[in-house]
Amino acid sequence: MVVGCEDAMKQLRALIHEVEEPLRTTFQHVHQGHVNETLVRFLKARDWDPFKAHKMxxxxxxxxxQNEIDNILSKPIVPADLYRAVRDSQLVGLSGYSSEGLPVFAIGVGLSTFDKASVHYYVQSHIQINEYRDRVILPSASKPDRPVTTCIKVLDMTGLKLSALNHIKMLTIISSIDDLNYPEKTKTYYIVNAPYIFSACWKVVKPLLQERTRRKVQVLPGCGRDELLNxxxxxxxxxxxxxxxxGSSRHSESGSENCYSLDHPFHQKLYNYIKQQARLREPVEPIKQGSFHVDFPEPPDExxxxxxxxxxxxxxxxNGNGV
Incomplete structure (x- = not known):
């Protein structure tokens, strides 16, 4: 770490030391014992400006x-049929770990429809996966001398069509939540099964991304198998x-192999964990149906x-296709 970065770390550490309850407690849920790594993430997101990083x-x-995020892992989406519908239309899952020990998350960008539940359920589900990743998956992957604080994402573009226009608002909400509250949690984004429509959009979007983000994105040929095996x-x-x-399909593999499916071990463990946490918080109260509403942040200008x-x-x- 260069001198300027070290100075920024010292300043941010001093600034964050001044926060009081209840912010101090929720900060513990954020850093999970890795304070320096957490401060570095926020500094990177604000180009090493300690005052901007502190505000962020x-x-x-x-x-x-304000949104009781610390309790979101005790708020299951019920009944199970509704959660299965969410999983079938918001395609995301944990497929395994890289050779470095980083969790590998798969995201079906092209085939996610977000049409089986309200936006609040999809946001709740997304944040729950983030929190489970940060509070359970990453700590379990860490070692005393090698903390694991980031993950890898493989974005499958199979099925990306003009109908993606309908999902831009939903994806912008999710992306804004990640950028503002879970910055620098992804080491690399691998894009696979990219159709021509993605290539055209990528040419437009790439120049708009910050350099640190562009360096993280790798567009792989075909399904990316050979490159990912490295x-x-x-x-x-x-x-x-x-x-x-x-290509990809929601139904191309059995539930235990398809990492999007509720039947996959990752989602089974996640869902059972959330139901267990709910019973610990309210042992005599029945689990209530209803989404856990979270305020959507204003998306950054970028x-x-x-x-x-x-x-x-x-x-x-x-317009070009006369649709």
């Missing part, structure tokens, strides 16, 4: 307190990367510009 972190802590075992590949040229650019590009395709 305090805003994050206030958001967590950083993980075959068993950790997402199911849609295991068969060259086969997010808005990217969303507008993607929308504009998709409209060009729409």
């Amino acid at each position: 972190l305090v805003d994050c802590l206030n958001w967590r307190v 950083i993980m075992d075959y068993s950790s590949l997402p199911h849609f990367c295991k068969r060259e040229g086969s 997010e808005v510009e990217i969303a507008n650019s993607i929308g504009s590009e998709l409209h060009k395709f729409e």
Whole structure:
């Protein structure tokens, strides 16, 4: 770490030391014992400006307190059929671990429809996966001399169509939540099964991204199997990367192999964990149905510009095809 970065760390550490309850308690849920790594994440997100990083972190802590994020892992989406519908339309899962020990999350960007529940359920589900990752998955992957604080994401673009225009608002909400409250949690984004429509949008979006974000994105040929095998075992590949040229499908593998499915071990453990936490908090009260509402942050200007650019590009395709 260069001298300027060390000075920024000292300043931010001193500033955050001044926070009081309840922000101090929720900060413990954020750093999970890795304070320096957490401060570095927020500093990176604000180009190593300690005062901007401090504001970002305090805003994050206030958001967590105001929306009771510390309790979200005790708020299951019930009944199970509703949660299965969410999982079938918001495709995300943990497929395994890289050779470095980083969790590998698969995301079905092209085939996610977000049409089986209200936006609040999808936001609740997304934040729960984030919190389970940060509070359970990453600590269990860490060692005393090697903390694991980031993950890898493999984004499957199979099925990406003009209908993606309908999902831009939903994706912008989720992206804004991550950028503002879970910054720098992803080491690398691998894009696979990219159709032409993605390539066209990527040309427009890439120049709008900050340099640190552009460096994280790698667009791989085809399903990316051969390239991903350089950083993980075959068993950790997402199911849609295991068969060259086969693409992805919600139903291409059995539930235990398809990491999107509620029947996959990751989602079974996650859902059982949340139900267990709910029983610990309210042992005599029945679990109530209803979404856990979270305030949606205003998307950063960069997010808005990217969303507008993607929308504009998709409209060009729409008009060009006479749809």
